[in-house]
Amino acid sequence: MKIIGTGLLLLAMLAVQPAIAAETGTALKADAIRAEPFADAKTLGSLATGDKVSILKKDGGWLKVKSAKGSGWVRMLSIRKGDAPRQGGSAAGLLDLASGRAGTGKVVATTGVRGLNEEELKAAKFDEKELKLAESYATSGADAQRFAKEAKLKTQKFDYLPNP
Numbered sequence: 798m799k800i801i802g803t804g805l806l807l808l809a810m811l812a813v814q815p816a817i818a819a820e821t822g823t824a825l826k827a828d829a830i831r832a833e834p835f836a837d838a839k840t841l842g843s844l845a846t847g848d849k850v851s852i853l854k855k856d857g858g859w860l861k862v863k864s865a866k867g868s869g870w871v872r873m874l875s876i877r878k879g880d881a882p883r884q885g886g887s888a889a890g891l892l893d894l895a896s897g898r899a900g901t902g903k904v905v906a907t908t909g910v911r912g913l914n915e916e917e918l919k920a921a922k923f924d925e926k927e928l929k930l931a932e933s934y935a936t937s938g939a940d941a942q943r944f945a946k947e948a949k950l951k952t953q954k955f956d957y958l959p960n961p
Contacts, residue, residue, distance in 0.1 A: 819851040819852060819853055819863075820851070820852040820878060820879075821849065821850070821851055821852065821878075821879065822849075822850045822851075822852050822860070822862070822876040822877055822878045822879065823847060823848070823849055823850070823876070823877050824844040824845065824846055824847060824848040824850065824871075824875060824876060824877075825846065825874075825875055825876065825877050826846055826875055827843060827844060827845050827846055828843065828844050828871050828872055828875040829841075829842075829843050829844075829871070830842040830843060830844060830862070830864075830866065830867050830868070830869035830870070830871055831869050831870045831871070832869055832870070833870060834856045834857065834858075834859030834861070834870040835870075838870065841867050841868075841869045842866045842867035842869065843866065844862075844864060844866060844871060844875070848864055848865070848866065849864065849865075850862040850863065850864040850871070850876060851863045851864070852876070852878065853868075855873070855914075856870075856914065857914050858872060858873045858874070859871065859872060859873060860872075860873050860876055862876065
């Protein structure tokens with residue numbers, strides 16, 4: 798009987814473990830908490846810069862979070878994972894984001910245009926027709942210069958990020 802009781806206790810502890818192991822994060826900026834992972838989904842509440850959250854789930858470019866202000870979906874780029882203090886003046890976080898590397902390196906993830914998830918990346922196939930369509934949107938340097946002149950755009954120089 799004691800073995801059965803110990804087994805039930807162990808099973809109960811394993812069932813509770815995912816809730817305890819939730820990842821934490823901090824809101825980088827004010828953002829809406831949404832009912833679904835879509836920009837036009839119903840707003841359930843809002844986070845302020847610095848609000849602490851528990852990260853429950855990820856879907857594309859969205860994180861399902863729980864905070865003192867409510868639960869729902871927030872844009873991934875509005876949350877910094879972990880409790881580490883922000884390092885002022887460091888480009889390391891930006892460079893990590895720009896690399897697109899996540900996890901074990903088996904999959905390159907992006908939160909860019911679509912926020913593709915791992916399954917979508919694994920299922921991706923080469924599509925020559927779509928590639929040609931994308932290439933058809935390219936413009937020549939001369940056309941770009943002409944557009945800039947007509948729009949009265951001015952050249953603006955800026956410094957590149959330092960090497961890591």
